[in-house]
Amino acid sequence: AxxxxxxxxxxxxxxxxxxxxxxxxxxxxxxxxxxxxxxxxxxxxxxxxxxxxxxxxxxxxxxxxxxxxxxxxxxxxxxxxxxxxxxxxxxxxxxxxxxxxxxxxxxxxxxxxxxxxxxxxxxxxxxxxxxxxxxxxxxxxxxxxxxxxxxxxxxxxxxxxxxxxxxxxxxxxxxxxxxxxxxxxLPARALVEEAVRHRFEVDASGQVLELSQGGCPWKEHLFQLERELALPKPLQLVLFPDRGGQWRVQSVPTAPHSFQSRLPLPEAWRGLRDEALSELAGIPGCIFVHASGFIGGNQTREGALEMARRALELGGGTEST
Structure with a gap:
């Protein structure tokens, strides 16, 4: 200089x-x-x-x-x-x-x-x-x-x-x-931490996280909180509303920047949409499941939560890549 x-x-x-x-x-x-x-x-x-x-x-x-x-x-x-x-x-x-x-x-x-x-x-x-x-x-x-x-x-x-x-x-x-x-x-950390502490109110497994706002950058905060709080079970799925008022269920990745999922949505659901997906899953209001299984959508919170619960029951099939 x-x-x-x-x-x-x-x-x-x-x-x-x-x-x-x-x-x-x-x-x-x-x-x-x-x-x-x-x-x-x-x-x-x-x-x-x-x-x-x-x-x-x-x-x-x-x-x-x-x-x-x-x-x-x-x-x-x-x-x-x-x-x-x-x-x-x-x-x-x-x-x-x-x-x-x-x-x-x-x-x-x-x-x-x-x-x-x-x-x-x-x-x-x-x-x-x-x-x-x-x-x-x-x-x-x-x-x-x-x-x-x-x-x-x-x-x-x-x-x-x-x-x-x-x-x-x-x-x-x-x-x-x-x-x-x-x-x-940085402000998103408080939102994610609150969701982690209330996770058992969403599902008894304690493995489904619900965020009150969509678009919140949650991944790195979640991994850090899992370490800091020494959670006995890793979080598997995250629910959040999108900008259109519908709901998403997204799998937690294996690492913050990874394309692999801890528990992808069931293989049989992947790539399906709307009525075909709802009929196969037995869950009303389904909108889509991504071909890799890392994310899906439902018209309601209840429907998205049921998709998450069913994914936990079925084990999610093979890992997405």
Missing amino acids: APGGSRWPWGSSPRCPLQDAEIVRTRDPQLLAACDVVVDVGGEYDPGRHRYDHHQRSFTESMRSLRPDKPWSTKLSSAGLVYCHFGSQILAGLLGQPEDGPVVTALYDKLYENFVEEVDAMDNGIAPAAGEPRYALSTTLSARVGHLNPRWNDPDQDTEAGFRRAMELAGSEFLQRLDFYHRAW
Whole structure:
């Protein structure tokens, strides 16, 4: 960060050297030596001097190695290094919350796991899973930033305009994600926790959760609450109303981001709709069951609850994939 470039777009903190910084792009050693903060170039990682490159052979740091209280072991890129050292300060400035308070702590972890870690992995060439990918991921943030570079055959090879657009793109997406997690995801925890505590009022099995509002981001909260409360039985199915006043019954996945279900809806129901489904299931008001069995719908709460109870009785057939 030095005079003569784009303006640093993030929040401010009395301890953050990035605030009010001008951003320049250079590999000139003399210019780098004059910078207060150097990111992604320079060949050194020295937080005491605010040097944050990750390309050198000796660099092996992850979030977990730098902050042992964190679980993530993905090798950091310079994006992750900046977030590791300044993320809490930046979030505190943007949210007007204490840096060491519960809101900033929760959102710091959430944004690393669901935004920054992907950037780290992509920049370091780390695949999301072992083996050959089944399809191409071509619309990630990293890919969209890459598409802002000049094309090989463009007469104008100036990268500055694309860099400014990339800053706006990444910055706006980060702020949008932060706003969602702060205003929607974080408040949803209280709703999910209340539903967990009242689950036996929904069904005697204690394995059916009822959410009072549809669209509530419940999965990660549920997994965390299951661990914190040491529930004797895992939740299997979740009921919630949709925006049209009908009801859904959804299987709890085996992990927050998994496509596999703990207890998919019965195999015989999958892919059926309306009267054909209601007749086969023996439950009035059925609307649909997804072909994978992960979700179904009914016109009423009672019908959706009966679908959940029947799924528990039948065992749900084979797991969906």
